[in-house]
């Protein structure tokens with residue numbers, strides 16, 4: 001397989017292609033190989049993201065989006081695809097670009113158990129607390 005490459009200068013994602021043919025029925029998921037293995041420096045991770053064109057046109061996405069590639073992983077990067085289209089199957093051929101890989105710096109922190117957490121404005125409010133999640137209500 002060709003080395004992943006950025007389609008345009010400045011792109012965040014480098015495209016990954018499938019090594020095998022596949023037909024995904026509506027709702028079906030399948031893990032496909034990319035033929036690519038990498039060795040990231042410690043302090044970096046790579047994330048396997050869907051491609052938006054295929055998502056919009058065919059309903060193709062990634063089950064565990066984004067997939068996480070740990071710095072120490074030396075195996076083949078695999079992509080767990082899913083066909084979200086309710087009707088049409090998705091036909092993939094070896095060499096089709098199915099995902100994009102984004103390499104990012106990541107922090108490892110030291111987790112410490114405490115009795116209380118320092119105050120913040122948001123506090124414990126989450127899951128739509130600022131509104132806008134129910135059309136016509138408080139958007």
Ligand SMILES: O=c1ccn([C@H]2C[C@H](O)[C@@H](COP(=O)(O)OP(=O)(O)OP(=O)(O)O)O2)c(=O)[nH]1
Pocket residue numbers: 048064066067068069070071073076077078079080
């Ligand atoms: O889309 C993905 C996600 C993960 N991986 C590989 C690289 C990653 O470093 C490893 C483990 O991934 P993750 O930690 O997400 O899976 P897990 O179920 O927690 O497996 P493990 O117990 O091996 O950590 O699997 C892929 O090839 N593709």
Ligand SMILES: [Mg+2]
Pocket residue numbers: none
């Ligand atoms: Mg893991």
